[in-house]
Amino acid sequence: YYGKCILQVYALSKSFVLTMATDGIVCFWHFDDGKLSIKLIDKLHHNQNGINSFDVYNVAKNRYTIATAGDDCGIFITEFEIAANAIKFNKKTIHSYAAHIAQVNGIKFLSPTSMMTTSIDQTLCKLQLIDDDKIEVVERRFTCVADVKGFTFYDSNKYIFIYGAGLEMIKSF
16 A cells, blocks of 8 residues: 555554654555545655654644654654544644654653653653744653663653663653
């Protein structure tokens, strides 16, 4: 259906699926389970190449924010809305290359305006969205885990497990 190596897939709802591939593009698909068909309805060019990680935050009914991170060391954020089987992009895409110096392999929203990222550069960054047009690093921690592949939260976000060539647990910051 797409012709690129798909790295991430996310079912946004019963009818909408997102895919992210080695070309750095987020594809929005309409899925019809009655016909067992899937149709590409829109594309959002985010990263310059492979999207390794993403997170979607539900802002309001049918309104979402997507954050992607990838091989290009970039972090991209776009707000979109689903309306009548179409995608409407509400704001310009905001991006930053200031957080990491190597491919970014993990990204998760903490709130609508803050997120956490990790990279094979062995750092974990807390980021803040400033005035809907700038992403700023507010705190940075280093990890002993080599070749970081990602992270996950544990116990209501009190702890963070960072994994790759090893595993480290730290308290959230």
